[in-house]
Amino acid sequence: MADIKTVATRAGYGEALVELGNERDDFLVMDADLAAATQTGKFKQAFPDRFYNCGIAEQNMMSIAAGIAATGKRVIVSSFAMFASGRAFEQIRNSICYPKLPVIIGATHGGISVGEDGATHQCNEDIALMRTLPNMTVINPADAVEAKKAVRAALEHDGPVYMRFGRYAVPVIFDDGYKFEIGKANILRDGGDVSIIATGLMVDEALKAHDILKAEGISARVINMATIKPLDSAAVLAAAKETGAIVTAEEHSVIGGLGSAVSELVCESCPVPVVKLGVYDRFGYSGPAAKLLDDFGLRAVNIVEKAKAAIALKK
Amino acid sequence: MDKQTKLNLEKTACKVRIGIIHGVHAAKSGHPGGSLSVADILTYLYFKEMNIDPKNPKDPSRDRLVLSKGHAAPALYATLAERGFFSSDELFNLRHIGSFLQGHPDMKNTPGVDMSTGSLGQGISAAVGMALSAKHFGDNYRVYAALGDGELEEGQVWEAAMFAANKKLSNLIAFVDLNGLQIDGTIDEVNSARPVDKKFEAFGWETIEIDGHDFEQIEAALEKAKKADKPVAIIAKTVKGKGVSFMENEVGWHGKAPGDEQYEQAINELNAQLASL
Numbered sequence: 155m156a157d158i159k160t161v162a163t164r165a166g167y168g169e170a171l172v173e174l175g176n177e178r179d180d181f182l183v184m185d186a187d188l189a190a191a192t193q194t195g196k197f198k199q200a201f202p203d204r205f206y207n208c209g210i211a212e213q214n215m216m217s218i219a220a221g222i223a224a225t226g227k228r229v230i231v232s233s234f235a236m237f238a239s240g241r242a243f244e245q246i247r248n249s250i251c252y253p254k255l256p257v258i259i260g261a262t263h264g265g266i267s268v269g270e271d272g273a274t275h276q277c278n279e280d281i282a283l284m285r286t287l288p289n290m291t292v293i294n295p296a297d298a299v300e301a302k303k304a305v306r307a308a309l310e311h312d313g314p315v316y317m318r319f320g321r322y323a324v325p326v327i328f329d330d331g332y333k334f335e336i337g338k339a340n341i342l343r344d345g346g347d348v349s350i351i352a353t354g355l356m357v358d359e360a361l362k363a364h365d366i367l368k369a370e371g372i373s374a375r376v377i378n379m380a381t382i383k384p385l386d387s388a389a390v391l392a393a394a395k396e397t398g399a400i401v402t403a404e405e406h407s408v409i410g411g412l413g414s415a416v417s418e419l420v421c422e423s424c425p426v427p428v429v430k431l432g433v434y435d436r437f438g439y440s441g442p443a444a445k446l447l448d449d450f451g452l453r454a455v456n457i458v459e460k461a462k463a464a465i466a467l468k469k
Numbered sequence: 470m471d472k473q474t475k476l477n478l479e480k481t482a483c484k485v486r487i488g489i490i491h492g493v494h495a496a497k498s499g500h501p502g503g504s505l506s507v508a509d510i511l512t513y514l515y516f517k518e519m520n521i522d523p524k525n526p527k528d529p530s531r532d533r534l535v536l537s538k539g540h541a542a543p544a545l546y547a548t549l550a551e552r553g554f555f556s557s558d559e560l561f562n563l564r565h566i567g568s569f570l571q572g573h574p575d576m577k578n579t580p581g582v583d584m585s586t587g588s589l590g591q592g593i594s595a596a597v598g599m600a601l602s603a604k605h606f607g608d609n610y611r612v613y614a615a616l617g618d619g620e621l622e623e624g625q626v627w628e629a630a631m632f633a634a635n636k637k638l639s640n641l642i643a644f645v646d647l648n649g650l651q652i653d654g655t656i657d658e659v660n661s662a663r664p665v666d667k668k669f670e671a672f673g674w675e676t677i678e679i680d681g682h683d684f685e686q687i688e689a690a691l692e693k694a695k696k697a698d699k700p701v702a703i704i705a706k707t708v709k710g711k712g713v714s715f716m717e718n719e720v721g722w723h724g725k726a727p728g729d730e731q732y733e734q735a736i737n738e739l740n741a742q743l744a745s746l
Binding site: 182204206208209211213214216217218219220221222223224225226227229244245248249252253254 | 529533535575576577583584585587588590591592594595596597598599600601602603605606608624625628629631632635636
């Protein structure tokens with residue numbers, strides 16, 4: 155078996171910023187004193203004149219970004235998912251989303267896999283919060299390659315974009331030829347018995363679950379849902395119609411995230427069983443990321459279990 | 470300032486106040502008190518100070534104003550209408566279904582509105598962002614902001630103040646409309662931001678204290694502010710409800726529309742003031 159290359163999606167984000175900075179000088183990057191961790195520090199090092207540190211003041215940073223965008227310039231702001239989406243929620247809503255200003259929020263350290271920092275820093279609610287905001291686009295890349303391509307697409311997008319990146323190094327799934335499009339899901343494995351719709355680091359787990367199920371004679375479709383809003387409803391409804399059962403997998407609360415988005419659509423348009431895998435209404439705790447993913451049941455084996463449960467619910 | 474200029478500004482401010490009363494009465498809701506207190510400041514900015522063109526409201530090189538105390542929208546709308554950004558008839562549609570004059574400023578749909586505001590504390594940060602953008606990209610416009618004194622209780626104002634001074638945003642001038650009242654009472658009863666000058670100075674700003682209803686003082690303060698090498702807070706002592714006798718210094722008129730009789734009285738008073746000028 156070949157060595158599996160693992161890279162954190164935040165690293166892809168940092169690389170994308172530098173690449174884009176080399177190509178164009180019409181955007182600014184801001185951070186709230188977490189540049190080394192969020193990887194905007196790479197951009198800061200390459201283009202110190204185009205980087206502004208707001209200090210530990212995320213609310214101010216979001217409204218400043220809105221002001222910059224209101225002058226017709228582009229800006230990318232970063233903090234941890236917790237403080238970007240949580241602390242500055244209302245600034246994102248009223249300063250950025252209401253006037254539909256094209257601010258990109260690069261939120262790193264999403265999910266339980268933040269690890270040792272513990273519950274105060276493990277944000278499992280950001281996708282839910284950001285998804286409720288009109289005009290907002292929400293992207294959660296599966297690997298560093300997709301992360302890089304998504305940043306590029308976000309900078310071309312005319313409106314606010316929330317991008318979630320992870321701290322933990324995860325397997326690289328895509329090669330450089332991969333084409334990312336906002337709002338487009340990709341079918342990574344086809345199958346007819348059940349569909350696994352996954353986002354973020356759960357996409358790699360879904361691929362592993364596919365293989366386990368295959369060995370047991372169950373054919374699973376694996377869909378990478380990097381854009382959670384706008385949701386690729388055609389891909390979801392096709393999965394519902396063609397496989398008759400869905401499992402959603404996300405490193406996020408089962409309340410309000412990908413599972414909710416898929417359920418909302420399927421309930422209204424093509425009711426089939428949707429079984430959600432995610433964080434079940436609880437806070438995390440300190441520990442190594444890998445151990446936390448085991449503890450919180452965010453692994454291929456857990457997806458397999460849910461897939462069987464979804465199939466059993468089929469009429 | 471010559472006599473004629475001053476007289477013209479006083480007349481214009483009177484018309485702006487009439488527009489505020491028309492709008493709030495037609496809306497049957499809104500915030501007359503803080504609109505009337507900031508009316509002279511906005512009048513001076515839009516008629517004497519700012520580089521703006523009502524025919525080209527999105528001109529990238531224009532000066533900007535962020536009404537951080539967004540609830541004073543009736544004052545901004547009346548000023549913009551008087552300046553020719555849109556018809557004064559629109560003021561009668563304030564807060565009505567389908568009107569571009571929303572309860573709080575909406576930059577997407579209202580000609581002349583530079584930033585959507587309404588949630589206190591956020592506008593000053595947006596103004597800081599605009600000033601930073603101008604400075605970074607080498608644009609020469611200035612950014613003005615108008616803050617309420619109650620608004621200074623929002624922590625975000627001081628985050629913005631700290632950043633603006635650190636980045637030496639000398640192209641940013643913020644007015645504080647110090648009328649001394651907020652919805653729940655006097656600012657001193659509720660949670661005073663006093664001493665306002667010392668606070669801004671401690672955050673690295675230059676401050677200038679003026680009477681916010683005296684055009685000569687507004688002018689002198691702006692001339693001084695434009696020469697500063699740091700952001701400037703012009704702390705303007707004002708009277709909430711200024712120009713309408715029964716609204717002056719009355720906290721109850723923070724967020725309440727006049728009834729029909731009160732409306733008539735207010736308009737009569739303002740028309741008499743205009744006629745006496």
